[in-house]
Amino acid sequence: MPSIADSLVLPCGAVLPNRLAKAAMTEGLADPQGRATAELARLYGLWADGGAGLLITGNVQIDRDHLERPGNVIIQGPQDEAALTGLSAMARAGTRAGGHIWMQISHAGRQTQVTVNPHPKAPSAVPVGLPGKQFGMPEALTEDEIFDLIERFGYVAEVAQQTGFTGVQIHAAHGYLLSQFLSPRSNLRTDQYGGTLENRARMLMAVVARVRAGVGAEFPIGVKLNSADFQKGGFAFEDSVIVAGWLQAAGVDLLEISGGSYEQPAMMDIQGMEAPDAPPQKASTAAREAYFVDFAKTMRASLTMPLLVTGGFRTRRAMNTALETGGADVIGLGRPLCVDVAGPAKLLAGADELDRWESKLKLLPPWLSFLGGLKMMRAVEGFAVTYWYYAQIDALARTGKAHIGISPFAALLNIQKAGKAWLKARKG
Numbered sequence: 001m002p003s004i005a006d007s008l009v010l011p012c013g014a015v016l017p018n019r020l021a022k023a024a025m026t027e028g029l030a031d032p033q034g035r036a037t038a039e040l041a042r043l044y045g046l047w048a049d050g051g052a053g054l055l056i057t058g059n060v061q062i063d064r065d066h067l068e069r070p071g072n073v074i075i076q077g078p079q080d081e082a083a084l085t086g087l088s089a090m091a092r093a094g095t096r097a098g099g100h101i102w103m104q105i106s107h108a109g110r111q112t113q114v115t116v117n118p119h120p121k122a123p124s125a126v127p128v129g130l131p132g133k134q135f136g137m138p139e140a141l142t143e144d145e146i147f148d149l150i151e152r153f154g155y156v157a158e159v160a161q162q163t164g165f166t167g168v169q170i171h172a173a174h175g176y177l178l179s180q181f182l183s184p185r186s187n188l189r190t191d192q193y194g195g196t197l198e199n200r201a202r203m204l205m206a207v208v209a210r211v212r213a214g215v216g217a218e219f220p221i222g223v224k225l226n227s228a229d230f231q232k233g234g235f236a237f238e239d240s241v242i243v244a245g246w247l248q249a250a251g252v253d254l255l256e257i258s259g260g261s262y263e264q265p266a267m268m269d270i271q272g273m274e275a276p277d278a279p280p281q282k283a284s285t286a287a288r289e290a291y292f293v294d295f296a297k298t299m300r301a302s303l304t305m306p307l308l309v310t311g312g313f314r315t316r317r318a319m320n321t322a323l324e325t326g327g328a329d330v331i332g333l334g335r336p337l338c339v340d341v342a343g344p345a346k347l348l349a350g351a352d353e354l355d356r357w358e359s360k361l362k363l364l365p366p367w368l369s370f371l372g373g374l375k376m377m378r379a380v381e382g383f384a385v386t387y388w389y390y391a392q393i394d395a396l397a398r399t400g401k402a403h404i405g406i407s408p409f410a411a412l413l414n415i416q417k418a419g420k421a422w423l424k425a426r427k428g
């Protein structure tokens with residue numbers, strides 16, 4: 001029976017030294033040209049020494065006008081010497097303890113912040129359904145533009161391989177572009193990229209094929225996929241199981257199961273941020289560790305491809321149980337590693353659990369959540385807490401230490417200010 005300390009041989013032949021992965025977390029640390037900086041190398045060195053067998057980078061963008069956030073690493077077109085050196089340093093640091101570092105490759109589509117692009121490209125002109133005017137009105141991609149983006153995913157994977165990353169992960173979850181194509185709510189196209197599930201998955205499958213053609217048979221390719229969008233009429237679990245089967249047939253080495261989007265952030269179990277028509281979450285689901293493990297178990301019944309499951313894991317027991325019962329082959333860890341970079345090493349040495357900062361950082365008393373009118377306040381709180389994690393990553397990269405004393409609202413203001421300065425420097 002596998003445990004977190006066991007290695008895993010992937011279908012391509014690569015070996016993960018253990019079953020713990022640092023999940024992708026956006027860093028916001030690239031320079032205004034989108035090049036990887038010394039801070040990124042320092043950060044990935046810390047995480048490499050922290051013991052996870054696999055580090056997945058924060059989303060690296062294939063298009064400078066479609067960022068998830070200011071400060072994303074961007075790979076678009078031929079890379080200059082400084083960009084290649086920065087990426088190589090990041091990859092070297094991430095592998096210095098013998099583990100893997102995979103580059104997560106993404107395009108934000110309609111979830112591009114309005115400050116980056118007021119009219120981002122997306123499958124269809126369907127805006128993100130959230131209040132606050134954070135996202136603009138998207139424009140539908142043409143077929144030629146889709147073809148170009150497929151090429152660009154492939155090109156970025158080739159750059160990752162050339163600069164020393166030991167694998168790539170294609171981001172098809174959380175409501176970003178490839179996930180927008182999968183969902184009938186955001187994809188209203190009537191051409192070969194819309195309508196049936198096969199059509200909605202066509203871009204993702206073409207990206208996987210293009211990436212495989214570029215990196216060869218022995219280089220690991222992962223995909224992060226939603227188990228579901230958790231929205232009425234969205235990408236449903238039944239769809240996800242079918243797409244997972246296609247990804248397995250296409251030779252994907254590791255499928256990461258997550259869920260949700262900005263409209264319904266199930267991946268982090270943030271309450272108050274759901275779209276108005278989202279089904280209410282059951283208290284038992286919200287309180288439970290390992291948000292997606294039951295989905296993964298059901299998927300496992302029809303799949304042999306290794307599964308990485310991320311979201312909510314905090315105790316060694318739950319991790320080992322998921323591995324033993326076929327709920328996961330690799331466990332993804334996110335928020336705890338923003339503070340405790342050595343969390344994986346501690347678990348491997350027998351520690352029982354990781355800190356649950358997400359529950360310690362609640363700012364408003366729980367009884368307020370019963371008042372419907374204060375849902376918005378909860379959303380702001382959830383938003384600020386996410387920025388608290390951004391601030392931890394930023395502090396780790398710049399100083400080598402987390403900065404847990406900062407309040408979530410101060411973190412929100414600081415990071416947003418830095419983001420504005422980054423965008424201004426980019427334009428200048």
Ligand SMILES: Cc1cc2nc3c(=O)[nH]c(=O)nc-3n(C[C@H](O)[C@H](O)[C@H](O)COP(=O)(O)O)c2cc1C
Binds near residue numbers: 023059174336
């Ligand atoms: C600060 C932060 C940044 C994140 N950035 C990304 C990202 O760039 N790509 C991605 O796929 N998921 C991202 N996520 C989601 C995580 O990969 C993960 O799915 C989520 O945090 C749930 O895992 P956890 O409960 O262990 O934190 C991010 C999460 C956090 C907290």
